[in-house]
Amino acid sequence: MDTAMPGDGYDRDREDFRNNDRGRIWENGTDRFFRDRENGYDKPPQSRQYWTPEGYRRYDKERVDDKGHVRGVEDKSGSMTGDNDRKELEKDRFLLERGIVDHLVLRTVEGEPKSKEVRELIDGLARDYPDKFTHQIISRCDAREIWARGLEREPSPQLELPSVGEQARLQKERQREAREQAAREARLHVQPAQKKEPQQRERENPAKSEALEREPLDPHARESERDKTKPPAVASERPEPTPKAREVREREEAQAREMVDRLGGYLSDPQKEQVLAVLRQERDNERKDIALELKPPRGQEPPTPPPIPQRTPQHEHENALTRAIQERNNARAAAKEAGLSREIMGILGLNSDDPPKMIDVDHAGMHAESEREHSIHQKRERERSEREREGRHRSG
Incomplete structure (x- = not known):
């Protein structure tokens, strides 16, 4: 496997970006650096793919002339060590051999790792199809320039x-x-009223005090009267949100x-x-x-809220x-x-x-x-x- 050049400026430029972002920035940078669009190359539509026994193949950029001749470009900014890289090169050989693709340019960066299988496939394509296949190796100095140009086209x-x-x-x-x-x-409205002493109740409402004295001694009658004035029990279940809360x-x-x-x-x-x-x-x-x-804590009256300062x-x-x-x-x-x-x-x-x-x-x-x-x-x-x-x- 090829050895990389870790820690140089090119690696530092790309270290904070994900793989998808790296690919997009690199394609935009090569487009500006090599003037691909001016030369007729552009990103093909999603539907344009080429069948091979290994599966469908789609290139980063391509140019199709009036006679249907296809010229493709594949941009690689990093390593080529996986099975997908190997399969893509096998698909390229099939397309070049059958004349489905007339010419292919593979761009790689100097010093980026390549597996043994990938290097053998690239060397084989260059040997067997010298007029149809071009392996373009980009220096790491030029790679930094390409990366910078690609970043310029990223959204601000x-x-x-x-x-x-x-x-x-x-x-x-x-x-x-x-x-x-x-x-x-809401809390202020539900504060319980303070209990009053019997003497204070008599001073405030003597008629009510006399009525209490005339109250029957039957405890069942008293219990019945209290039940009539007792507020309804509050359901313990969690209440449904109000329309206002749902709207919020x-x-x-x-x-x-x-x-x-x-x-x-x-x-x-x-x-x-x-x-x-x-x-x-x-x-x-x-x-x-x-x-x-x-x-408020259980069994404790809520404290009076502090005054809201004027803002x-x-x-x-x-x-x-x-x-x-x-x-x-x-x-x-x-x-x-x-x-x-x-x-x-x-x-x-x-x-x-x-x-x-x-x-x-x-x-x-x-x-x-x-x-x-x-x-x-x-x-x-x-x-x-x-x-x-x-x-x-x-x-x-």
């Missing part, structure tokens, strides 16, 4: 996702504060799915579902924490910025633990240590509403002008 990490994520975090914080406030108000959960789920869908092809469907499951668990844990904080716009902005920074740091740690690549972390806005840009959601909403009204006004003006032209045309 400064996409819309950070702003969308910031809006979602702000919305989530508002929902949390609303839930806390609603829980406080559905809105949170929709926002989470929108954020995950914006990642496009960077996450597979199972990964998307895993991220959504984590987000749901976080929201449920957050609700449990709020309930535990607000629930100024400056405090709101500082608190939101602090929360955004903390949440970004937590998200960065979770992403590293989950093994996300630097590219995806960059798209999510997790690589930068700069303070997050705060978005005035209310102002953005007012601006969007103003734009919508302006668009409606313009549409109505166009319809009115069209009707006037039609009227003049009929009268003429």
Whole structure:
């Protein structure tokens, strides 16, 4: 097997990328470096495959002229040591031998490992089909240039996702504060009344005290009277969520799915579902924490809640910025633990240590509403002008 050159600049350039990302970046880089597209080579459609006894074969790039002659290019940025590499070369021999493919260029990088079987197959193709097969070995210096050109064609990490994520975090914080406030108000309404001494009851309502003195001594009668005024028992089962709670959960789920869908092809469907499951668990844990904080100990009256401090716009902005920074740091740690690549972390806005840009959601909403009204006004003006032209045309 060939020996690699580990630890050089080319290896360091590619070490933080997954195999799928490496292949895409390398193909784009070779396209720019060798001017493949200008020479008529392009990525073939998914349906264009060539049958062989070993299975179907599809090339990274190919050119088909008016007479149907096929010229293919296969780009390899790393090692060729697996069974798939061997099978591809066996398919190439069959296609070249039958004249299905007129010419094939195999590009490999100097020093990248190749198994013994792969080297023998490459040497055999070069020996048996010198006019149909070209093995192009790229120096590691040129390979770094190709990699850099491929990276230039990658999507910029400064996409819309950070702003969308910031809006979602702000919305989530508002929902949390609303839930806390609603829980406080509900708790205040259910506080038990303090017991009063008999003398105090007599002073406040002497008529009621006299009625109690005239109350029959029969304990069964007293028990019957108490049963009439006894409040109904509360079911011990977990209550169903209210329509308002269901609406909040559905809105949170929709926002989470929108954020995950914006990642496009960077996450597979199972990964998307895993991220959504984590987000749901976080929201449920957050609700449990709020309930535990607000629930008084058994047999103890809930303490009077402290007064809510008056918040100024400056405090709101500082608190939101602090929360955004903390949440970004937590998200960065979770992403590293989950093994996300630097590219995806960059798209999510997790690589930068700069303070997050705060978005005035209310102002953005007012601006969007103003734009919508302006668009409606313009549409109505166009319809009115069209009707006037039609009227003049009929009268003429």
